[in-house]
Amino acid sequence: MRKLGLKMSCLLTMLVMLVGLVSGCSDTASKDLKIGVVYELTGNTATFGTAAANGAKLAFKEINAKGGVLGKQIQPIIADNKGEPAESTNAVTKVITQDKVVAITGFTVSSCGIAGSTVAEVNKIPLVAAATTNPKVTLDEKSGKAKDYVFRACFIDPFQGTVAANFAINSLKVKTAVVLIDNSSDYSKGLSQFFKDSYTKNGGQIIAEEAYLQKDQDFKAILTKIKGLNPELIYLPGYYEEVGKIIKQAREMGITAPFLGGDAWDSPKLLEIGGAQPLNNTHFTNFYSIEDTNPSSMAFVDAFKKEYGQVPDSMAAMGYDAAYLLVDAIKRANSAEPAKIREALAATQSFKSVSGDMSLTSTHDAIRSAVIIELKDGKQMYKETVKP
Template sequence: MKKTNALILTLILALSAFLSGCGAVGSNDIRIGVLNEMTGGNATMGTSAANGAKLAIKEANAKGGVLGKKIQAIYADNKSEPSESANAMTKLASQDRVVAVTGIFSSSNAIASSSVAEANKLPFLAVGATNPKVTVDEQSGKVKDYTFRICFIDPFQGTVGANFVLDSLKLKKAAILVDSSSDYSKGLASFFKDALTKGGGSVVAEESYLQKDQDFKTILTKLKTMDVQVIYVPGYYEEVGKIVKQAREMGLMQPIVGGDGWDSPKLTEMGTAAALNNTFFTNHYSPDDSSEASKSFVEMYKKEYGQAPDAMAVLSYDAANVLIDAIKRADSTDPDKIRLALAATKDIPTVTGSTSLNATHDAVKNAVIIEMKDGKQVYKATVKP
């Protein structure tokens, strides 16, 4: 019997040592999940987001880490799909045992991940998911306890886009093309329409498509028969690029306007530089930002990755730093204490400006207007909330 007990004790100690060596709970690292669209339709944005978080964590570790420990990032890919987002969040919570998670660009993916984070009482700081349903439960209307975001939300972004059409482009009659498979696209289209009509404009056509569609000529043919002055396309860069290219080929030369889902180097690849002239989109950030914080970040990012950062890289860098700051303020790796610290976030210096989270766990941020000129993004204006 004594030999059996001794053997069991030896096995337990060996297993504990093994788990400790693998970085399990109880190791000298603080595990943070970094969950993004690394493959699939939004891969360029997810890769940028992962790069931004990686840079922030590398910087924090170089300064000694947090609470006397190094930060260990556990990277996960949601494959640009809501179901995979939920699966990846489940793994981060139950197997990887992270203390918090940051990441995700797509609203649909963030909503799916948020459900898992809430069930596991795991703090989740979304990077670029702008639909209100990310942080507020659609059924109950209650603010989610463990879900936060670092970016502005679509009621603001849609209003900025509509006001730009009315006040800067001086146009009133719009057609809207909506990705009906995307919470982001449907929500942003709705907020744009509300703001446009309240401002004296009108929506003369609403057409829908699905993510991964290739041919948009049937929709565009309808628009050619209508009195359309501007086309609003609140979608993601792959479909947007194809829509713009096909629209120009069919002689639709009106201004085309969209949202932050356009922000990818692949937009020009899909749409061509010439076709994208006279197009505009709302975004979180422009590399042309002249603040010292922005210039320093752009220089650091270029040195690390050999290219200029996009908005997702900047937002993810900011999100990782806000999360690290919350862990410091919580003075703990306990998830409940971290989420309380996140909820109390106020006036934290970030690249995209001083960051505070409001009562619905959303950041109140400026938006910028970007114009596409000869395949390049050109800053036009900053719009405050």
């Protein structure tokens, strides 16, 4: 899943290429197996990155307790990308060139994943992104082909946008919508486009599009325009901080229309910012629900609660899945050589994730189900599962 529009300058491109030329080899001879864990541990999306990093650390702890992999213990190398593309470049560069990791997992923000994956690709170090849903994370825009060394454990936004649009048409039964886009976010812009394409194709009408920027505080001017249009639905594919403020201000202005969003809503901060009552009559698409009763999910929830004293969210589950997906590939490769890990990842089929079986496509994206979550009286309520 995401954040801040990516503006890669010529200087950054030159830096990435230079890194590829001067970086050292991964440390395959170490008695420990070093794996980079690069997440948004500070900044506006820190709840996402912290939860996912905790999921990854739990996975590696469980694997180590069972003997590790290739006869080695996994040594997670933690790095903070601060929720910023430039910092993501720095963090991935560090774990590759200084810490000599054999592979990397991380990222819950698409713009950060796009930036970080560029460095991993140049250096030929496998990267498994946890929750970055923008197609550009795994796609080389110049060639139009999948990046060789970049994979992800989550679905992508063409699927998520279609799921949201179908839910709007078939379950909410709304025929007119306003789309409210975060213009500073690759995630928001991409997801809104896929929603619009599917919604209009199925008979819905987009009667207006409005835009805001991350870190905006006052949304009353935009909401006044929307109120005058009286839409049946407001589609808001943004991040929890702005989403909470927008919905709270909308309800204060008397806007009662349902809101619908994406996985970037899933943070405990959303309730703190938006309030339980204003968030009633809202829904969002997501990767996972703790109400899933499959054995893998239940075991994960119990282990996470025991380790951290709290219930996991979807980002924790995605961090956990991404870590296990990477280790599964290392085991099948029977090698810590990055090229062999890459080959094993590309061949992944029927991997058992927390929310069920998943496979990777030829573009290195995950085929997995989505869930619809309703917010009601301050609680997340599972509505339905949508299979790919």
